[in-house]
Amino acid sequence: MAKIRHNNLLDTVDSVLSMSRKKGIIHLHAEDELLDGRSLTLNGRKVLHFGTCGYLGLEHHPKIKRAAIDAIERFGTQFPMSRTYISNPLYRELETMIQEMYQAQVVISKNCTLSHLTTIPSLIRQTDLVILDHQVHASVQEAVKKMLTQGVTVEMIRHNNLEMLEDRIKKQRSNFDRIWYMADGVYSMYGDFAPIKEMIALAEKYDQLHLYVDDAHGMSWAGKHGTGYVMSQMDNKLYRKMVLTANLGKAFGACGGLSLFPNEEWYNKVNNFGGPLTFSVQIEPATLGAALASARIHRSDEIYKYQEELQKKIAYFNALLKNTNLPLVHESQSPIFFIGTGTMDMGNHLVQELLQDSVYVNLATFPAVPAKNIGIRITISLSNTYEDIELLVDKLCLHFDKALSATNQTLEKIRKAFKMAPPAVAALPPLPVADNALKLQCFNTITDLDASTWNEHLGNRGIFDWEGLRFLEETFKDNEGKENNWAFRYYAVEDPEGKIVLMTFAVVALQKDDMFSEVSISKVLEKERELNPYYLTSVGLTMGTLFTEGNHLFLDRKSSHWKNALKTFLAELYKEQEKENAANILLRDLDAGDKEMDDFMLEHDFVKIDLPESGVVENLNWTTEEEYRKTLSRKSREQFAAKVKRNEQLFDVVVKQQLAADELEYAIQLFSNVKKNNYGINNFLFPNKLFYLMNDNNSWEFVVLYLKDDAAPIRKPVSVCFCHINSDNIYSPALIGMNYDYLKEYGVYRQTLYQVIRRANALKCKKVNFGISASIEKKKLGATLYPKVGYYQAKDNYTMEMLQATISLDQE
Incomplete structure (x- = not known):
């Protein structure tokens, strides 16, 4: 079962706050000897205080x-x-x-x-x-x-x-x-x-x-x-x-x-x-x-004087804001105001600049607001004078416009992120944009790209070589269920010399909103989906596909253009998201521990999520079983002898380039068994068309295991592994089907993994991409585990919070 560490929210909040702390805008200490509610001394500078919840200033009465x-x-x-x-x-x-x-x-x-x-x-x-x-x-x-x-x-x-x-x-x-x-x-x-x-x-x-x-x-x-x-x-x-x-x-x-x-x-x-x-x-x-x-x-009339005076100041602030282009998310009659910045990068920048110009406001960030709905929270109190409020608005206008330019943000994007109406006053002239020397190319089919160029940059990694993607395009179109019709998108970014800096692909597809949720959450939702198959599903824009596994992003980190190339790619994804009305964007299967990438994606409002480890058998340079055993750790050798080798004699192992019609149908049934027992990554069942096309495609073969003591007139396999061989001789066991009646007694899963390794070795493949499930079992058989992360951005966090707040979590 694919396992995900579900402390992602806490990790992400820690990352968000750590970044803001480094910029000196949170976890500050007031340095005053005496407080009056109007100002604070922060980092040696006296600043006007527009972040208090003491709206009437009574703490100083x-x-x-x-x-x-x-x-x-x-x-x-x-x-x-x-x-x-x-x-x-x-x-x-x-x-x-x-x-x-x-x-x-x-x-x-x-x-x-x-x-x-x-x-x-x-x-x-x-x-x-x-x-x-x-x-x-x-x-x-x-x-x-x-x-x-x-x-x-x-x-x-x-x-x-x-x-x-x-x-x-x-x-x-x-x-x-x-x-x-x-x-x-x-x-x-x-x-x-x-x-x-x-x-x-x-x-x-x-x-x-x-x-x-x-x-x-x-x-x-x-x-x-x-x-x-x-x-x-x-x-x-x-x-x-x-x-x-x-x-x-x-x-x-x-x-x-x-x-x-x-x-x-x-x-x-x-x-x-x-x-x-x-x-x-x-x-x-x-x-x-x-x-x-x-x-x-x-209980005295004194309170009403305070209330009236605060309402006058609130009204004054509202009146001043109406004469600006500042995106006030909600015209407030309360003392709380929210100016949208959209991105974390701009929110941090704006608060930092205001603080340096003697104004303190709160940064409102994830998870209090969605990752794309960052902003600054301003509170008006009786301690603020009318002159203070005028100064606040002047400095907001000044630094807001500068922050737009500094972070490549636009007022239009912010208003769209918050679903706001156009501004009441004429929009400011567009800010000059630096000439972008990078060239972005977008395609809707792999056939529009040169096969050798694609395979050089991405096709050598797994199933998604040029031919593999042509196969997937054919598979996920013209199907009955809307969940099995995917729109493919391909992207390449070149530097001024025409060298490719970035290359990747993505699909627009219907997804289950609990795809990366705790298993107990998915189990509850699947009961609901028995009656309503599309309950809590939405269109997502995913780098790679929901079928492929591995790092789907070629990014030349040695190039001085790599960050701009990534920004260019993300900007194009946002356009695609709006066009397709996609609820979220997911960049998946990237390497964990990449601090530079973490910081970049966080500043561009993506939440990092931990994904299951990817298992890869990289040592296939052996010719005998004894040599293979030496590639394993001492403990793994013992387990191999006790749990794999001992049972090998119970199986007939057959590698088939094509399955007979009845055996293919049975293999599909075995895969359905596995899918129904695995909610670690909860997605839709693939269409039968996938398996039919596999059966007729030369890049696919089937490692089939039968029990030798099966006395049935027609033997049926206890497991079938659906395996892909790409243009670079990489072996990828993409899917497995198993009969759960024999799983534990005969060690069917372990035996299948071992036979897949033997097959890859016999073909002299470079490595085996074992994918993202059952990491411990694969490690015991010689796989190296690589931690993976994804970067996720949703238009709003309603579904995420609803799932976390309304479903009881069980121990998995």
Whole structure:
């Protein structure tokens, strides 16, 4: 089975953040002796601060700071007990104030993450369905993921798509007692709002629908008594079927998470034994004192002055932005704004330049946003003056235009990436583009390329020599299933002297969205596909094909043009992606450990994914079995004797250039057995036409194994290996079919691998390309394993996040 290390997301996030850290724009330390919320000192430079979540600046309010100091003097630095036993004296007063503000029962946790971890498992049952908004905060999603292992069903809908939500309710309401839709009140990246009134209307229409809303970023700057954006949409009365969470940090000026309940039953379930709430240390006295002082401000008319002034500054920033070409992704009435840059390269460049020009903003990057939807997140607070906001816009315009030029990005590309309308004002004149001396050639069929040129650069690597690709073009056209009709594309980039710097090929084909997911995810999806074969599938643009294996990219790294050649190729792929409406691009089977390539692809917004190792038998220079054994390690020699050689006498091995019609049909059936038992790389079953054409093609042969003691009138093989010999005498066992009834008892798979090696040796082949499955078994028989990676880019990350958030992962 092909195995993939599924820590790719963590590895990629680490790579993304490491690059930004090297550029000096994240993991910074403020160097100030005194903070006022308006500015920071970073790397020795005083910068205006447009990255705070303290939207009202209350963390610097003298009454709140004084209350924190007073609480320490009265109660110490901590109250080290679980709240299950005794709460700090300040808790009761704070709970009373919050309940009066919200007119609802409240449980107060140390932070919002603990609120979700406390509340969600306490209320959700196995008979409930949870539906997540795609952009609901990661802390909510993490709490829900823990419910998957308890048998709770979880689904995800696209952001704010209530039509999709209603469709899921209609389809699932007969299967569940309650349906919970989980969303944010104000979304932390784009600053847009949940449609609260429409959500409540839907909950009134369907009795089973309940709402769980996190309003951490809506607190204080909106709503009566600063109870938040969500409460402002409900006439300041908590809806009877909603659990609301809010934050005593951010705009509130203290720290702590609120869980608010419309009834005593839900409140008691959480408060009596709320998991982490029960066992975690409670909020420190200083923070409780600060929260109490802030609550008093919230209950006074003072809060409304702050809210009004912040809205004026938000409106001012919006008005200034309208007179620019800056791609504001969402015109926000919240304090959060998002300016798209599209690429990681431009996002890093823009934040870096702003920082050097005394303005600090946040970089918003993968996985918080899709890899092609990078941008800068700007927050407006009361600490910013109107002059600061004017300066911010001036510097944004200046450095945005420079960043476009420096990173070869365009406003058109950014707006297209974010599905934005054309700008309201006239577009800026196009920036001058450096003369590109490279020549790009594109072809739709291998027959338009010179065979010797192709084979010199790529055809010597495996199945994809010139004849092999002509074979594949013939195979994957005019088939019944749309998944088995591929559009081939060929690319060559030449330098000014006409020398080829880059050569490769790709296919446009329908793929399963879980192709590289965990096995347990694919198993769940395949059950759904029994009824809906094209469930969670999309068109992808893949370098190489879904049939071939190996490094499909010729790139002359000694050439000074190689990076520009790769950029030219990627630009052409983007055009093809738009033309074919492909959901993703995958450059596959490249060498792992190539740091220079990793950095290049990351800057061009590709996510690195680990792929299965490629096994290659490179030593075929032996003439006897004893000489072959000497190519193996000592341990492998022992295993060869015990598990391969001992069983060899049980088999008849026949190499056939062509199979009889009935045997070919049986061989196809054996391959189907293997495909159904292997979800390591989950793709569609190949069409029977592939095998028929193999049978009539001189480049293919079949290594067939029979059991000698088979007494049946017509012997049937226990395994068939479908093997290709390319123009450079490379032997590639591309596919294998096996009878699983005999697999373990007779060691059929190991025996087949060994017989393939013997056949390649007999033909005096240069090497055996064993491909990407069963690495350990192949290594035992002398294969060298080469780690491989792919570089992946999707138009959005909805499907990826949906799969990870909604399906329980089993140990593979």
